[in-house]
Amino acid sequence: MALKVKNPGLFTTVQDRGRYGHQAEGFSPAGAMDYRAYMLANRILGNDPNAAVLEMTLHGASFEVLDDVIVAAAGAQMPMQVDGEDVEVGTVVPLEKGETLSFGAASTGARTYLAAAGGFNVQPVLGSASTHTRSGIGGFEGRTLKAGDRLKTGGGSVAPGITKIKDFDTDDIIRVIPGQQFDRFKENLEPFYGTGYALTKDCDRMGFRLDGAVIEAAGGHDVLSEPTQLGSIQIPKDGKPIILLNDRQTAGGYARIATVALADIPKLVQKRQGDEIYFKEIDVEAAAELFKKEMEKIDSGGYFEPNSNFASHRRQLSRKIERIMKR
Template sequence: MSIKVVRPGLLVTVQDLGRFRYQKYGVVAGGAMDTGASRAANLLVGNEGHEAVLEITLTGTELVLEQDTLLAICGARMLVTADGEELPLWRPALVRAGTVIKFGACESGCRSYFAVAGGWDVPEVMGSKSTYLRGAIGGYKGRALKAGDVLAAGAPSLLSERMKESLQKGWRGYGSFAVPLWHASHFAIADNLADPIIRALPGTHYERFTAESKSRLFSQSFQISVQSDRMGYRLEGNHKLELAAPLELLSEAVASGTIQVPADGNPIVLLADRQTTGGYPRIGQVATVDIAVFAQLKPGDRFRFEWITQQEAEELYLDSERDLRMLKAAVALKFNSAN
């Protein structure tokens, strides 16, 4: 299977779950911003959750399928069409060769994940297919996709082949594609962004901030600044966050979701393409399950932080992993038992 890029839209890159064994050498982890949506899309086409997907930001992308393709699109709530007919999200779809897939404007959310059976066949760099744009490594030639690019898919799994055979029976009367009646929208963060709450824990230097700043972190709302990207989201609040006394720090390792506070008092939440170390005070740490919420927020969106304990954060993480395991098992059961 392969696709051709007709229009890349705002930004499309190849991403998997990132490269993690090289941070000690200064190589960023990268990977999909919304890992839940990325993993779900892969599972819905019979892949393992770590396979490479296309991360599609906001709008304008147009692709043409060069062969019959088993695909799934998860993430932002947006209108996606196949030859002008709305293509359902959060479920496997078998789409005919020659079909044009168009991504319209996002109704809610910011990023969508396009998975195909077998994943995208691009070279691994340091154990990952993820694109790191600043370093021009990974993905498709180390860059965002352009018009005219052609991407091939890898070898599909046995489960993917069974899914394709099952869905072929539903092509009659469905035009250019066939989909099952069920879907997996339980994982759709973009459906719950009307008044988003981001759960966070106190950071390493939380107690070094003023009492007012500690209170403001969890009481005021923040807006995503236009100075935000895959490296991190800069936040703007009504009140600055301040240290109780000057603090000299050495650069230390940082993680996805670390909330740093530079000298201007506007916090920064580090995300997928974060640097490997940071020297700003760390007032908080976003719970792992809510890091993906930032992937679906865009500049201008507002949210609030909510206090959470480490135990609660761990339990929520384990629940999210259980849900993905259940999705994987459900897909296998549905199609392994199909006639």
């Protein structure tokens, strides 16, 4: 065991890249909502690309360190501390047995990913460690973490980094491609593209309900149920968009005006209640090129920069000196 949960935070789950190939059986993919932050947290530790991490939402968790372990966090800016001492998100952080790792409320963004060397070890379900809380499968007993839970890691040695993860650029523009029932909305596109939409309190891993201009559909908003996909934007009878996300239902019966470009999913899922977004239409080819460039940047280390903060090294040294003095 490496970590024991002291305070689980607001909504903390085990996630990996997702559970794919089972939507026909009724299982949505789940998985880390911000795939970019997830991948970078694993990458800086040299983990397997599909290693399980902890996804913390809005307010992070705290942990007792049960065994020496090396961690890294990426995503929203949650204050991160070891024994009350500030540690920088986006860096490699060695932890020693007996220390306390804690995260506070996010100052910007919504989701932070905590990775550990070797990944978190949980029993996979249908080939994935991802938690889907609505169906109670995957992750840690199919649920959010709670106080007292003990987490295993794969372990491994990682040198304290000379690099760190860059802060992510963000704006309010969400690029979309036309959806399956786009033709139903051709006469009413101005409100969709010309005004902003605010995230409501009804935003979670299943989807984001938005508030703003009403969108009318020619021929009605209902369609025969069809398979859903990540980023689908449904327009139900009230005319307010719903963006389907990782824990979405596997089939839906509302007309879909557009689909969020995969490259903009990380930006979207870091938004929070009250934030306003604006939709911009692009074509399929442009969306594919944007995603290709995003993945190339992640894989090539384009999101890393030199780390000139050696606080983690100094903290380790001071801890060793303290232990020697107590002998």
